[in-house]
Amino acid sequence: MSDQQNLLAEQRRALILDEVRRRGGVRVNELTRRLNVSDMTVRRDLDALARQGVVEKVHGGAVPVAEATTHEPGFEAKSVLELSAKEDIARAAVRMAARGAAIAVAGGTTAFALAQRLVDIPDLTVVTNSVRVADVFHTNRHSMSANGPQARPGAATVVLTGGVRTPSDTLVGPVADAAIRSLHFDVLFIGVHGISVEAGLSTPNLAEAETNRHFVRSARRVVVLADHTKWGTVGLSSFATLDDVHVLVTDGGLPPRARAEIAERLPELVVAEARGGDGARA
Incomplete structure (x- = not known):
């Protein structure tokens, strides 16, 4: 199957x-x-x-899986969901990273989409x-020349925290927490398992929640990357309130009522435009 056919299948499944x-x-x-x-x-x-664990097949169709607050899908399972929304969010969020800044990028598939755009920002x-x-960042650090691979001018300096690896391929625990506590960031870009008025930002992984708390405390500006399916979802452990968030970047699938609720509580809401544009601010 070609890359284009794979992409079409992923979009259809989303x-x-x-x-x-x-x-x-x-x-x-x-x-x-509907899909022809x-x-x-x-x-x-x-x-x-169904193999990804996000739907349950029933006779003649499918129903959603009732996920426990402790359920944490793996990176591969999440990477095929809401692909276009994640790309739109990444395209809008990358404008919030300035040349030469010290930034933190927490784990998740939306942050992964953002990272692929951050590599073009120097220093x-x-x-x-x-x-x-x-x-x-490691893959994009070098470019080819007549003399072989050369470090790209302005390539990012990357610090990987260390720690215990989670199903979503993030590193958490005391080692990660100690590293993050000692640092200070201009901007934190962080994805979430769920976001709501009552629970704030949450995750099903207790250790990840603690590591995320340190990220939030160490950042001057907190930018949350969350597609519309994350609104109203609540994981086992909250790690920040909406008061801790400076900007939420989401996609156009977020319902008007949710947009109104968020706009009342956050300093800035960015609804990313589809296929280009840098997002509508509220």
């Missing part, structure tokens, strides 16, 4: 998952009509989503607890 969550369930024949694909294609998509110092984010 649409199916969004429909399942929005409606509480879908039927195969409804999806074949075969019955077999829809069933393969539902099989793939950054990047502290991260994400193995995936660190790999992005």
Whole structure:
């Protein structure tokens, strides 16, 4: 299967998952009509989503999986969800990183999308607890010349915190916490498992929650990266309140009522535009 076909399959599955969550369930024949694909294609998509643990197949269709507050999907499972929204968010958020700044980038798939754009900003110092984010910068650190690989001028200085690896490929625990406590960041970019008025920012992983608290305390400015599906989701442990957040960058799928609630509580809400643009601020 080609890269383009893979991408189309990922986009289709993201649409199916969004429909399942929005409606509480879908039927195969409804999806074949809406997506203009075969019955077999829809069933393969539902099989793939069921293997990722995000839907449960039932006779004739699928329903959402009722996730416990302690459930933490792995990086690969999350990486295929809301792809276009994550790219839109990354495109808007990268404008908040200035040349020469000291920034922190916490773990998660949206932060991973952002990292792929941050590599073009010169002279950054990047502290991260994400193995995936660190790999992005490492891969882009060198360019080819007649004399072989050469370090790119202005390539970021990257500090990987160390710690115990989680299912989402982030490093947490006392080693990570000690490293973060000793540092100070101009901006923190952080993804979340869930965000709500009552619970604030939350995660299903207790150790990750503690590491995230240190990130938030060490940053002058906290920028949260969260697609619309994260609003109203609550994980086991809260690590910050909405009062700790300076900017929320989300996508156009966030309902108007949620936008109004957020705009009342945060200094800045950025709704990223699809396929370009740098986002609408509220």
